[in-house]
Amino acid sequence: MTTLTKQQRDPAGRAAGTKAGKTGSTRKQSLTHRMGDLRIAMVFIFPAMIGFVAFFLIPTIRGVYLSFTEYSILGDPTWIGIKNYTAIFADELFWNAMSVTLQYVALNIGFQTVIALGLALLMHRVAKSTFVRGALLLPFLVANVIVALLWFWMLDYQLGIVNEVISWLGGQRIAFFGSEQWAIPTIAFVNVWRHMGYTALLLFAGLQSIPSHVYEVASLDGASPTRTFWSITMPLLRPVMVLVLVVTVIGSFQVFDTVAVTTAGGPINASRVIQMYIYQKAFTESDFGYASALSVILFVILALVAFVQMKFLKGNESDLD
Amino acid sequence: MTTSTPSRNGATAPARTAIIFKPRQPFNWRRAGAWTLVVIALVVTIAPFLWMLRTALSSNHSLAANAGNLLPADFSWGAFKRVLGLQTPEEAIAEGGSGAAINFWWYLRSSIIVSTLITVGQVFFSSMAAYAFSRLRWPGREKVFALFLATMMVPPIFTALPNFLMIKNLGLLNTYAGIILPFLFMTPFAIFFLRQFFLSMSREVEEAAMLDGASKFRIYFKIVLPNAAAPLATLALLTFFGTWNEYFWPLLVGQDESVRVLTVGLGVFKSQSPQGAPDWSGLMAATLIAALPVLILFIAFGKKVVNSIGFSGIK
Numbered sequence A: 001m002t003t004l005t006k007q008q009r010d011p012a013g014r015a016a017g018t019k020a021g022k023t024g025s026t027r028k029q030s031l032t033h034r035m036g037d038l039r040i041a042m043v044f045i046f047p048a049m050i051g052f053v054a055f056f057l058i059p060t061i062r063g064v065y066l067s068f069t070e071y072s073i074l075g076d077p078t079w080i081g082i083k084n085y086t087a088i089f090a091d092e093l094f095w096n097a098m099s100v101t102l103q104y105v106a107l108n109i110g111f112q113t114v115i116a117l118g119l120a121l122l123m124h125r126v127a128k129s130t131f132v133r134g135a136l137l138l139p140f141l142v143a144n145v146i147v148a149l150l151w152f153w154m155l156d157y158q159l160g161i162v163n164e165v166i167s168w169l170g171g172q173r174i175a176f177f178g179s180e181q182w183a184i185p186t187i188a189f190v191n192v193w194r195h196m197g198y199t200a201l202l203l204f205a206g207l208q209s210i211p212s213h214v215y216e217v218a219s220l221d222g223a224s225p226t227r228t229f230w231s232i233t234m235p236l237l238r239p240v241m242v243l244v245l246v247v248t249v250i251g252s253f254q255v256f257d258t259v260a261v262t263t264a265g266g267p268i269n270a271s272r273v274i275q276m277y278i279y280q281k282a283f284t285e286s287d288f289g290y291a292s293a294l295s296v297i298l299f300v301i302l303a304l305v306a307f308v309q310m311k312f313l314k315g316n317e318s319d320l321d
Numbered sequence B: 001m002t003t004s005t006p007s008r009n010g011a012t013a014p015a016r017t018a019i020i021f022k023p024r025q026p027f028n029w030r031r032a033g034a035w036t037l038v039v040i041a042l043v044v045t046i047a048p049f050l051w052m053l054r055t056a057l058s059s060n061h062s063l064a065a066n067a068g069n070l071l072p073a074d075f076s077w078g079a080f081k082r083v084l085g086l087q088t089p090e091e092a093i094a095e096g097g098s099g100a101a102i103n104f105w106w107y108l109r110s111s112i113i114v115s116t117l118i119t120v121g122q123v124f125f126s127s128m129a130a131y132a133f134s135r136l137r138w139p140g141r142e143k144v145f146a147l148f149l150a151t152m153m154v155p156p157i158f159t160a161l162p163n164f165l166m167i168k169n170l171g172l173l174n175t176y177a178g179i180i181l182p183f184l185f186m187t188p189f190a191i192f193f194l195r196q197f198f199l200s201m202s203r204e205v206e207e208a209a210m211l212d213g214a215s216k217f218r219i220y221f222k223i224v225l226p227n228a229a230a231p232l233a234t235l236a237l238l239t240f241f242g243t244w245n246e247y248f249w250p251l252l253v254g255q256d257e258s259v260r261v262l263t264v265g266l267g268v269f270k271s272q273s274p275q276g277a278p279d280w281s282g283l284m285a286a287t288l289i290a291a292l293p294v295l296i297l298f299i300a301f302g303k304k305v306v307n308s309i310g311f312s313g314i315k
Helices: A002-009 A011-016 A022-035 A038-066 A083-089 A092-125 A130-141 A144-154 A161-168 A183-208 A212-220 A225-253 A257-262 A274-283 A288-312 B014-021 B029-056 B078-083 B089-094 B104-134 B141-153 B156-169 B176-184 B188-199 B204-211 B216-227 B229-245 B248-253 B262-272 B280-313
Strands: none
Touching (some): A038 B141, A083 A288, A092 A274, A092 B029, A130 A183, A144 A183, A144 B229, A144 B262, A144 B280, A183 A257, A183 B280, A212 A225, A257 B262, A274 A288, A274 B156, A288 B141, A288 B156, B104 B141, B104 B229, B104 B262, B262 B280
């Protein structure tokens, strides 16, 4: 079908049919070729286009617009220029939310990546079974809210099993969600538990794609397992690792559910992450302009993070090629 | 006769000779260590779920005295009954519940309605778009697709605020339509996921059908969709899990009791418990039942989900 039309567009083919009357129909055919299945494609794409324009494109533009306005849901938005942004830079609560979020991201990604890499290597080396992979994936499939409530109970100060074990071992009970110093590490830990299996599976998929002959050569050369890991596995895993890091870092910047169900941002401001702050500004203080400006800043940060990670870790290049 | 007793006359049996000349393998410490770590990881993953079950089967009053007991403290179905609305408020309070009933069946119904409609709509409409992006030829195709993909970068919170305002202006707050609409038509990921699969399908059957004069619609419904049953099912599962577990959007637009989904209901149930004596058994029973549909689907289709993760995560 396509080859046929190509022949018609061929200069030689056209030259052959230059007799009167033929040119018109050829031109028409080449126009239909250029348009291809456009009309039918429009029908197929129509529902998705509605969803895209109404719930992705317009909201994105409107979100940017609202960030330059003062808007408390009741009246109309009034344009105030960059006032929201200048206010944000002087806002201590914003800087607190940023620092809390960064602490969370660092703890969460640090532990999660190391543990997941270990699990991925274990799966790759000894336990490839679907059962093991499925079991490790389980926490990821259960809702954030459920995971949060489960750990809220297990880490309870009075009756939680974790504190029972700590006091049985002779330690001091810890108010995991209730103390300023523990709230963020605890929330980070809960989400490491939820995501480690998932992240491990992504890395495992990457390990599977490393050709086995590379390892055979290494073992012929007498490379130790440690040496093989640092000189072969890690460099060859890099493209996958970068993608996993981009996806997980971006995800963990937007932590909300766990915080909302357990600490709601407290105690005081200790766990008020940036998304929690946006939520409170919009829905408890009804300050949609300010909240929109905050989410523009979050958006810019996420885009920068992705860009920097791809750039510095050279995510697109593989050492295999 | 000699071969039948290899333990004594092993050298005569060929299978045995191989083993004899091979040096006896020493106990492999590395391997045993690795397996130990695997088992520890599995215990760390599974144990909390068992603890959830253990708590749900305990009686609230006895939890305090038997906090470290591995078996249910004073075994009771009370928590499950309470959650499912089979207990009178008096009975619930006697068992250490707050007396505030969780309208579980109603939330369950909302969750089923919302998740099913979103899954069906999103998978179907996304598959149509994916077909247009992979099997149909039209000018600007790649540019439009790139635009769709670019929205994958926009964080959900960013579109959530304007979307909330739009849903509010349309008068759809606290309606199923309000919860469902933003996710009904597409997600960039669903289109991307299916497009990858459609691209790899062979053109031959399609071209044969076209020569027979079949329309594009016929081809899509009779050839493309049936052939893509496996990825469509995988995507449907992932979408269902995602929607079932969604908390943020239903929290914004579906706070009202009449449309409250399970995740939001659990959050409310938790905060209803007074700080002094939370209804832990009831809470764990509720979370367990809320997780049940996901657990059942996962046991039934686990392999599909597990095998799709490598693909779905690395976009």
